[in-house]
Amino acid sequence: MVRLFYPLLVLAVAFASPATARILTGSARVVDGDSLSVAGLSVRLFGIDAPELSQQCNRDNKSWACGLQAKTQLEALTNGQLVRCERKSMDAYGRAVSVCRVGDLDLGKAMVSRGWAVAFTQYSTIYEADEAAARNAQLGLWDSKFEVPQAYRERRKTEEVQGFSAPPRVVRRTNSSSPGGCVIKGNRNRRGQWIYHLPGMPYYDQTRAEEMFCSEADAQAAGYRRAIVQ
Structure with a gap:
């Protein structure tokens, strides 16, 4: 019995679903500034929050597509590169919440330190110092007035329920x-x-x-x- 079971167990581990794998490696397709697809699995970068694709920011009283720009920045970091993600958990949307790297470059850290995402301190403080440095140097989003991404999502959800537009809750940190x-x-x-x-x-x-x-x-x-x- 043992001799028959052991090979079957090895095969089960070898062919485990990518959704259950702790390490994901492959080329990446960027979805937005903090999420991507790696090895066919949806991934959410751990510890950061980038503007939503539809989100607009304001610089010198002019609106600009900061959500699309954040996506472009992440695409530049991953384009044609092998991405390695270490899964920490799964979120409510079925995404693998992961720390992802291109070589030695931590993608989450890079996005925050360059000002294209904020530290998602509700879940981790790992990138707080990087956010402070980007904020003080007025990099990326910090050169604009902007709504914190989570506040933007909450406001849009409220608008959908109530049926009318609400003013931005926070326009700049x-x-x-x-x-x-x-x-x-x-x-x-x-x-x-x-x-x-x-x-x-x-x-x-x-x-x-x-x-x-x-x-x-x-x-x-x-x-x-x-x-x-x-």
Whole structure:
């Protein structure tokens, strides 16, 4: 019995479905700025969030297709290259959430550090420092006013349900320095909550500001709520 079972087990492992494989290797077809198809499997880059294909950003009061540009940037990184992805999990859409590389280049890190995606801190903080560097250097998206991709998706979903257009909730995440003496820190936590912190509040010093506000009214108008002090 053992002699018959063992070869069958080897064959089962050897011909495992790509959907169950932990390592995927092959050429890539880019879908958008944070997703692609590798070895016939849909892949979502781990730890980053890029603009949706339909998303527009604003530079010098002119709209531009930042979602399409993010896709173009990822295509440039993968074009004609062998892509190797290490799957971490599967998402609700059946995509393999993965860290993908071309040689030694981490594609997620490259997209964030060049300003074409933001760190998806709701799931990982691995690329936070890369986002901060891109933001401070005003690279890619950071040279524009833009809506954080997840906020864009949430707004569009709300519009579909309610049947009318809603204004963008956040139009830019500024750097963490305080412009013109504005000291109120706006931050999005890992639960997806938009919270602002005043000087003297617990965690104020530890909070990484994604936007700075001069008044609580400004913070609330942008969709943030005051941090709860216990």
